Every structure is written in C-alpha cells, then in structure tokens.
Amino acid sequence: MKSAPTLSEIIELDRQDALAPSRAAFQLPEKIIYLDGNSLGALPLSARQRAQQVVEREWGKDLISSWNQHDWINLPVKVGEKIARLLGAAPGQTICCDSTSVNLFKLLSCALHLQQGRSVVLTQIDNFPADLYIAQGLGAHCGPENCVVKAVAAAELEQHLDSSVAVLLLTHVNYKSAAMHAMQRLTARAHQHGILVLWDLSHSAGAVPLQLDAWQVDFAVGCTYKYLNGGPGAPAFIYAATRHHGSIRQPLTGWMGHTDPFEFAAEYVPFDGVRQFLCGTPAIISMSVLDAALDVFDAVDMHAVRRKSVALTELFLTLAKDTAALPLVSPRASAQRGSHLAFSHPQAYAICQALVAQGVICDFRAPDILRLGFAPLYVRYRDVWDSVATLAAILASKSYESAEFTVRHQVT
Ligand SMILES: Cc1ncc(COP(=O)(O)O)c(C=O)c1O
Numbered sequence: 001m002k003s004a005p006t007l008s009e010i011i012e013l014d015r016q017d018a019l020a021p022s023r024a025a026f027q028l029p030e031k032i033i034y035l036d037g038n039s040l041g042a043l044p045l046s047a048r049q050r051a052q053q054v055v056e057r058e059w060g061k062d063l064i065s066s067w068n069q070h071d072w073i074n075l076p077v078k079v080g081e082k083i084a085r086l087l088g089a090a091p092g093q094t095i096c097c098d099s100t101s102v103n104l105f106k107l108l109s110c111a112l113h114l115q116q117g118r119s120v121v122l123t124q125i126d127n128f129p130a131d132l133y134i135a136q137g138l139g140a141h142c143g144p145e146n147c148v149v150k151a152v153a154a155a156e157l158e159q160h161l162d163s164s165v166a167v168l169l170l171t172h173v174n175y176k177s178a179a180m181h182a183m184q185r186l187t188a189r190a191h192q193h194g195i196l197v198l199w200d201l202s203h204s205a206g207a208v209p210l211q212l213d214a215w216q217v218d219f220a221v222g223c224t225y226k227y228l229n230g231g232p233g234a235p236a237f238i239y240a241a242t243r244h245h246g247s248i249r250q251p252l253t254g255w256m257g258h259t260d261p262f263e264f265a266a267e268y269v270p271f272d273g274v275r276q277f278l279c280g281t282p283a284i285i286s287m288s289v290l291d292a293a294l295d296v297f298d299a300v301d302m303h304a305v306r307r308k309s310v311a312l313t314e315l316f317l318t319l320a321k322d323t324a325a326l327p328l329v330s331p332r333a334s335a336q337r338g339s340h341l342a343f344s345h346p347q348a349y350a351i352c353q354a355l356v357a358q359g360v361i362c363d364f365r366a367p368d369i370l371r372l373g374f375a376p377l378y379v380r381y382r383d384v385w386d387s388v389a390t391l392a393a394i395l396a397s398k399s400y401e402s403a404e405f406t407v408r409h410q411v412t
Helices: 009-014 020-025 046-059 063-069 074-087 100-114 127-141 183-192 285-296 302-319 349-355 381-397
Strands: 094-097 118-123 146-152 165-171 197-199 221-223 236-240 340-344 364-365 369-373
Touching: 009 302, 046 063, 046 100, 046 285, 063 221, 074 094, 074 340, 094 183, 094 364, 100 127, 100 146, 100 165, 100 197, 118 127, 127 146, 165 183, 183 197, 221 285, 221 364, 302 381, 349 364, 349 369, 349 381
Parallel strands: 118 146, 118 165, 165 197, 197 221
Antiparallel strands: 094 236, 221 236, 340 369, 364 369
16 A cells, blocks of 8 residues: 655645646635535636626626627627537537526436437436436426436446436536546447437536547536636536537527527527527626636646546545544545545534634535545645644544534535
8 A cells, every 4th residue: 555645745746736836826715725616616816807897897887788899698609618628529519508407407308309209317316416306397397208217326327228218317426425427438338229318517527527529428517616616606508419409409498599589589499509508698797707717727638637636536535544434435446536525424514514614615415425625726735634634633532523513504
C-alpha cells in the first residue's frame, strides 16, 4: 500500500499543479475549505462582473433593445454551444434552458414518442429522486400504455435490457454514492435492443470528460450550478443528437421553440433543430451569469480536470484511512466514481454540521451520507490535508455529539 504523503509533499503537489492558477478565477471566502462544488459551484469572478453588467448596463440602460443589441435572444444557443464542448458534442445539439427536471420531462416524452409500441422507462431505483418523480409523473399523465417506470438496482440494469424497454434513463454519476456508469458500454448495450438512452449529467458535466457524439448517446440533460459554477438555480441544458431532430416533437410547445416566434402565428410550428426545446422566455440574468462562468473552462483540458479530480479523491482516501468509523460508500476504484466521496455514519448529519462549523463546507444526504465534493478548478491538495485533519479531530473527540449539530436545517 502507498504510504501517505507528508505535508511538504502535498505543498509540492499544489506547486506543480497545472490547474492551480484557475483557483484565482473564483471568489472563495478566506478560512473556508469548500468541498461542496458538487452541489453549488463557487462564484467565478467573471460571473460576478457579468451579473453587474447585465443588470446595470444591459437591463438598466439599454432596456428592451438588449434583446437585439446584446443578443439576448440567442443566449440559450450561445451558452448551449459552450457547454457542448465539455460534453463532446458537435454544434447544433445542445441548448441551455429551464431546469434539469423540466428538460427531463421534455426529452423523456420525446424519446417515448419515438418508441411506438414500447412503454417501459428503465431506470435505477436510487436514481436522483427528481428523475424518478418526473418519469412517474409522465406515466400518470400519459397512462400505462405509453409510460411505465421500471426501477431496478444498478447491478440488475443490464439483465432488464430487452425489447419491451423504450428508454433507459440513468444518471451518469450517482448523486449520493458517486458511482459512475460506463456510459459508452451501457449506451451500446441498450441500442442492441433498440432502446433509446437518456443520461442525466448533473454530476458529470465539468468534472468528467464526456464524448456524447462518439458514444452515440441519444439524449442528455444536466445542471449547470454544480461543477459548471452557474450559480443557484442556473438554467440547465439539453443535448439531443442530430439524428433524432427530424422525428422528435417536444411537448412544451412554447413560443420560443416556434420556428418564428415574432410572426405571432396562431399555429405552432417547431423550430427545425435543437432550438425547438425552448419553451418560454429565457432567464436572461441567470443565463448571462452562467455564460460568463463557463469562460473559466475556456483553456481547460477536461482530461486534466479528471486527473486532478482522481488525485484529490485518492489523496483524501489515503489520508483518511484511519477514520475507520466512517465507511466509504463510493466505489473504491477511482475509475468507477465521479468527483465526490460519500461516507456513511448514523450521525452523518451531525458530523457534517461539525465540519461546517470548522470551516469545511460539505453536505449530508439522508438517511446517513456525508458527501464531500472535490471541484478540481479550485480545491487544493492542501485543502484535502486540512479537511482530513479536521474530520479526524471531530471523529476522535466526538464533538459532533454536541446538541447544536443535530438541529436539522430545511436544506441539508
Ligand atoms: C442528478 C440530478 N438530477 C436532477 C436534479 C434536479 O435538478 P433541478 O432541481 O435543477 O431540476 C438534480 C439536482 O440536484 C440532480 O442532482
């Protein structure tokens, strides 16, 4: 087994880290170790500046002319293309709009519509609940002859791939355990049975290199407020492979998806392309902030991001090997997990609160999971060293048993 590095070796790792300069692109409070970028990414300075510009200049001074003058009308496409580069998607297939949940509804109903004669949506029992709820809601809306949700354990997914399945709906990196599916292999296996595949990339985009085109993915959705640092409630994205554009018809036929919204025609005619996934007026302020936030990825190689992500999580596990009271829930093999780590403990909530009180920001997922996220653009190796030391001290002293740490907040 590899011996744990010393503090001076860790300082050297930061010194040699090619991604270290990207930390300066973020506003990070002093004396805080931020291990929650998997939930809400930190604020890029470019985003802060753009927020001011879009509110004061574009909205405040240029008012409605900004739709043309500042090209607000094409922002969903522009931002979508910036995200596309991180997804391994050629232009014309990715657009920024609405929330992940709403986008999932649109794509799932498109995919089911393409699969006449099949009604099963195969998914994972511990998929992110919103994804299950959206599929269940669509089933209740369309009736069991058109949509039936079948949720099975991850290990059983492959044995359920057969000609009754219309759509395989999976989250690439599990929100709780960080377990990562082999996207290319599962997509290919599903296609062998004529199944369309819809991936939720919320915990992968900006953390894991993706090749949606090369892997023949049909559809994908994802959040932008985690590793893409778009800010709280930032608009999500949709990817729909070009080969499906001619035959899909999304259900939320709002005017922004019309081929010519400013014709104000009485009949809905969808835009011929990914723009048809727009529904209502885009949230320009938050989309502008996201647009600027994505600039931090401009010169960044996603493989370098992944290498650092693996190095950070591996370092945490190496240094934390004495914290036996906290079993790892994430896969031990780095190739099988995303950029966060999950540990279980009956008092995980209190441990999380005790860490937060000491400046190590992380989160809790019911019923017993402590989650620590490692955003490679701004987390340092030294942060890993310090957070492991804080965690070890909290576990050794049992300071988490203090009553103040058991008060449940509304958001965990
Ligand atoms: C994997 C996954 N899917 C979907 C969602 C829901 O996203 P939204 O609330 O933006 O619709 C989340 C939110 O955290 C998520 O983690």
